[in-house]
Amino acid sequence: MTTELRVRAAQALGRDRVRANIRRAMDGLIDKRRAAFPDTEELERLRDQGKAIRDHALAKLPALLEQLEQNCTANGIRVHWAQDADAANGIILDIIRRHGGTAIIKGKSMVSEEIGLNRFLEEKGVEPIETDLGELIIQLAQEHPSHIVAPAVHKDRREIAELFNRHYPDEPYSEDIERLTAMARRVMRERFKATKIGLSGVNFAVAETGTLCLIENEGNGRLSTTAPDVHIAVTGIEKVVARLEHLAPLLTLLTRSATGQPITTYVNMISGPRKPEELDGPHEVHLVLLDNGRSRIHADPELRATLRCIRCAACMNHCPVYVRIGGHGYGTVYPGPIGAILEPQLQGLARQGELAQASTLCGACAAVCPVRIPIPQLLNRLRFEQAQAGRKDAGAGAWMERHLWRLWAWIYASPARYERFMGLVTSLGWLAKISVGPWARTRTAPRIAKRSLHDLAREEGLSND
Amino acid sequence: MSKPERVLFFGTCLVDLNNPEAGLAAMRLIQKAGVQVRFPQGQTCCGQPAYNAGYRDEARRVARLQIEALQGSEPVVVPSASCAGMMRNHYPRLFEGTPDAPRAKDLANRVVELCDFLDRVLAIELADHGPPLRVAVHHSCSARREMGVADSAAALLRRLENITVVEPDHAEECCGFGGTFALKEPEISAAMATDKASAIAATAAPILVSQDCGCLMNIGGTAEKAGFELKTMHIAELLWERTGKDV
Ligand code: SF4
Numbered sequence: 001m002t003t004e005l006r007v008r009a010a011q012a013l014g015r016d017r018v019r020a021n022i023r024r025a026m027d028g029l030i031d032k033r034r035a036a037f038p039d040t041e042e043l044e045r046l047r048d049q050g051k052a053i054r055d056h057a058l059a060k061l062p063a064l065l066e067q068l069e070q071n072c073t074a075n076g077i078r079v080h081w082a083q084d085a086d087a088a089n090g091i092i093l094d095i096i097r098r099h100g101g102t103a104i105i106k107g108k109s110m111v112s113e114e115i116g117l118n119r120f121l122e123e124k125g126v127e128p129i130e131t132d133l134g135e136l137i138i139q140l141a142q143e144h145p146s147h148i149v150a151p152a153v154h155k156d157r158r159e160i161a162e163l164f165n166r167h168y169p170d171e172p173y174s175e176d177i178e179r180l181t182a183m184a185r186r187v188m189r190e191r192f193k194a195t196k197i198g199l200s201g202v203n204f205a206v207a208e209t210g211t212l213c214l215i216e217n218e219g220n221g222r223l224s225t226t227a228p229d230v231h232i233a234v235t236g237i238e239k240v241v242a243r244l245e246h247l248a249p250l251l252t253l254l255t256r257s258a259t260g261q262p263i264t265t266y267v268n269m270i271s272g273p274r275k276p277e278e279l280d281g282p283h284e285v286h287l288v289l290l291d292n293g294r295s296r297i298h299a300d301p302e303l304r305a306t307l308r309c310i311r312c313a314a315c316m317n318h319c320p321v322y323v324r325i326g327g328h329g330y331g332t333v334y335p336g337p338i339g340a341i342l343e344p345q346l347q348g349l350a351r352q353g354e355l356a357q358a359s360t361l362c363g364a365c366a367a368v369c370p371v372r373i374p375i376p377q378l379l380n381r382l383r384f385e386q387a388q389a390g391r392k393d394a395g396a397g398a399w400m401e402r403h404l405w406r407l408w409a410w411i412y413a414s415p416a417r418y419e420r421f422m423g424l425v426t427s428l429g430w431l432a433k434i435s436v437g438p439w440a441r442t443r444t445a446p447r448i449a450k451r452s453l454h455d456l457a458r459e460e461g462l463s464n465d
Numbered sequence: 466m467s468k469p470e471r472v473l474f475f476g477t478c479l480v481d482l483n484n485p486e487a488g489l490a491a492m493r494l495i496q497k498a499g500v501q502v503r504f505p506q507g508q509t510c511c512g513q514p515a516y517n518a519g520y521r522d523e524a525r526r527v528a529r530l531q532i533e534a535l536q537g538s539e540p541v542v543v544p545s546a547s548c549a550g551m552m553r554n555h556y557p558r559l560f561e562g563t564p565d566a567p568r569a570k571d572l573a574n575r576v577v578e579l580c581d582f583l584d585r586v587l588a589i590e591l592a593d594h595g596p597p598l599r600v601a602v603h604h605s606c607s608a609r610r611e612m613g614v615a616d617s618a619a620a621l622l623r624r625l626e627n628i629t630v631v632e633p634d635h636a637e638e639c640c641g642f643g644g645t646f647a648l649k650e651p652e653i654s655a656a657m658a659t660d661k662a663s664a665i666a667a668t669a670a671p672i673l674v675s676q677d678c679g680c681l682m683n684i685g686g687t688a689e690k691a692g693f694e695l696k697t698m699h700i701a702e703l704l705w706e707r708t709g710k711d712v
Contacts, residue, residue, distance in 0.1 A: 010652045320639045324656050358650055360643025360657075361517060362606035383519030405515055409523035412478070413530050415507045425482065438651030442659060443686030446483055453476040453485035457504035462474070462492060464503075
């Protein structure tokens with residue numbers, strides 16, 4: 001069946017330059033991660049710890065969220081609850097309007113992508129200004145992030161240089177990343193000075209202290225959260241952890257898994273607005289906590305593991321499907337293995353169920369996931385849910401599929417029928433010559449033996465008791 | 466597991482249809498090491514295709530037949546890490562809460578992948594009678610990650626003294642087979658298989674071995690269509706051909 005995903009994947013596979021860029025970048029990230037964890041025992045211990053911390057937080061999620069709200073409120077952070085994307089966008093727009101804002105400066109936030117914030121704000125006459133270098137590139141190119149940690153990873157230096165040259169013709173042309181970063185910084189500084197509202201994501205929210213932890217490498221996150229008068233932090237409800245001491249293992253797992261760094265250049269711990277005696281910091285800090293389907297995922301004991309994710313992207317860096325079609329091939333905000341389990345749950349199987357099929361279940365993701373999310377097992381579960389839904393589906397495709405499996409089981413669950421079936425297939429040698437279907441486009445037809453192993457074993461006397 | 470007197474052999478549906486010689490070679494290797502082998506005729510397929518496609522009822526129906534056919538106390542040797550993984554790791558889950566759960570668990574505990582069995586349980590000695598040969602190896606994802614038995618395959622190949630083993634670029638990466646994945650997402654699957662076949666062709670080894678026939682069928686078919694000179698062989702065939710035949 002030609003599906004939307006297949007069409008998008010085929011297009012992505014045809015973009016040679018993008019494919020080469022992604023392969024090069026992913027190979028680099030894989031090497032960096034490997035080098036960052038020279039001690040396998042330490043790594044496995046840390047992964048156990050990371051999993052336990054996240055499981056603990058999810059087990060107590062409702063209580064921890066209440067505690068987080070209380071402690072944030074006590075710290076002067078205003079907490080807002082958003083059931084879905086519309087609600088979150090509405091809350092954010094309200095805050096902006098209350099301060100008469102016409103633009104906001106943004107640190108990197110995947111949740112803001114999830115709720116489609118930029119488009120929403122533009123429609124309402126508010127300009128979102130991306131300040132993360134990768135996000136800025138994406139915004140200038142009018143694209144979507146292709147990777148959750150490195151949003152512009154599909155672009156090479158030349159493309160970026162040309163893009164900047166088009167948008168900032170007064171700046172000198174350069175293909176040097178340092179120079180490009182400096183250029184972005186110069187342009188950004190002006191905007192930072194002039195913009196009164198900043199928005200960022202959150203990596204972890206600590207319940208016991210009401211602290212928001214945000215890590216980054218460019219300093220734009222710190223500026224977005226401290227320079228403006230108002231800081232709005234937006235995050236999913238699953239990002240809460242119980243205790244401050246849980247941050248150390250999670251941060252080292254996150255940065256080493258993501259980029260191979262022992263720690264990021266900036267670790268921001270936001271614990272409230274500016275106090276009377278302080279000289280800088282925002283006057284107002286808001287925390288928008290987004291559900292958007294997360295409580296539904298949380299309610300299922302098996303699928304809940306999805307919410308352990310700390311968004312390190314190691315799973316996509318190591319994914320043989322992602323490395324070939326990139327984020328844009330998936331067509332969702334969250335691509336790669338995490339996207340393949342998360343998006344069908346956030347958006348529903350009817351809309352994104354095929355993503356659960358877009359995996360060979362090779363297990364490369366689960367082997368590196370710092371919080372041990374059993375991604376292949378969850379994909380299997382989602383496929384099961386999809387097949388269950390398909391049993392009631394009146395469509396021709398679903399009918400065909402379930403009847404093929406029924407026929408398969410009818411043959412393979414009976415030794416007698418299986419023997420007749422094998423006798424038939426092995427006697428029809430010509431069957432192998434008619435190579436049809438998608439398999440045969442790039443492969444020769446599978447060989448069919450003249451005699452089955454059942455036959456040969458019987459003949460050798462291996463089947464006698 | 467200590468060296469048993471007798472084992473049951475589960476051939477897998479793919480070996481049965483596509484490469485029965487591999488199954489025969491595997492059984493002969495085990496026999497030659499002094500262990501009796503029995504191939505129960507009632508076996509068909511482990512049920513993994515349906516299980517991975519989400520059709521658990523159908524998978525269970527077929528899996529139940531294997532539990533029936535493989536009754537006993539002997540180890541069950543499987544010449545595929547993928548099918549062995551299905552039986553070892555997923556049968557208990559598949560039958561959880563059903564009357565067959567204890568039998569499923571019992572079978573799961575007896576399942577052992579062929580290379581693992583030859584290498585670690587039998588500590589098999591292999592005297593290589595073949596000429597010098599370069600062999601490329603592809604460790605399946607199930608062997609490498611799910612079952613952790615890729616090392617055993619490598620260890621067996623190392624015992625063949627006239628063989629030079631080479632691994633292709635991006636050796637750890639999946640070949641793109643993935644069962645129904647190859648049919649559901651044929652474009653992505655083809656891209657993966659093409660990269661894998663090209664990387665193996667670049668090693669200039671004339672032969673590719675693996676402990677899983679699914680990968681061999683995928684990579685071999687792709688290589689053949691692309692016009693690469695590459696013969697594919699299940700590892701059991703290579704081991705038997707070089708150590709078992711003449712002595
Ligand atoms: S699923 Fe695991 S590997 Fe993937 S982004 Fe989340 S934490 Fe990282």
